Amino acid sequence: MDVTAVNGFELVETIYEKRGRVAYITLNREQAGHAFNYQMCQEMLHIWEDVKDDPEVWVAIVSATGEKFFCTGVDVKEARERRLGDAWLPIARLMEEVHKPIICAVNGMCCGGGLHWVCDSDIIIGTENAQFFDSHVNVGMISGWEPVGLSRRIPLNYVLRMVIEGKSYRINADEAYRIGLITEIVPAAKLMERAEEIAANVLANSPLAVRYSKKAIMRGLDMGLRDGLDLAGHMLNQIWDTEDAAEGKQAFAERRQPVWKGR
DSSP: OEESEETTEEOSSEEEEEETTEEEEEEOOGGGTTOBOHHHHHHHHHHHHHHHHOTTOOEEEEEESSSSEEEOOBOHHHHTTSOOTTTTHHHHHHHHTOOSOEEEEEOSEEEGGGHHHHHHOSEEEEETTOEEEOOGGGGTOOOOHHHHHHTTTSOHHHHHHHHHHGGGSOEEHHHHHHHTSSSEEEOGGGHHHHHHHHHHHHHTSOHHHHHHHHHHHHHHTTSOHHHHHHHHHHHHHHHTTSHHHHHHHHHHHHTSOOOOOOO
């Protein structure tokens, strides 16, 4: 099902679809390198709120049209006329509240503010022509938010070099895979097919167990070891008596596939 408006807000720069339990968010500003302008940021706020609240959506896939660009960050031309530097922060905070798994399929250049996507997603795959770099300092801006997320995913030396050298230092797909920035390199023609296969693997699992596991991991990153372990124990208690937990045990005993209900 194609969604042309969310809560009455018309979608112009983004393609939003729901198929079964999967939400598809596709950046659709190829002529501008999928750079995000004010309109796209407003669309993303509505879209991610919908992903978070729709009980029928269990996983999301983020991608972009074309094969050259994934996301090149803030639309610098528009940023000359209106403040866009902090436009993504509310979206990043909203995505933190989406405990449903997010798969990011990078199909080309991902730079500057576009790095938010790899920071705020859970499973990142990329094509052979995917490349990552941080161009903030090249246009006189500090690189602050994206490196905070990146430093939790890849070694700090790489983050610092990306930030300080700017666009001169680029991480290609092979290097991104080697350092753990992406988990798989996929031929461009197979990118969405592979993303959907991963989504199907996720959907085979208990949606509550997946969400609470993600929640425990991500929130635990902000805590010490002892508090993180306590949080994980609390999450386990939250799902212990749910229908899905009972179904998982029953299906295992009966040697059949479980039928998850998300409750």
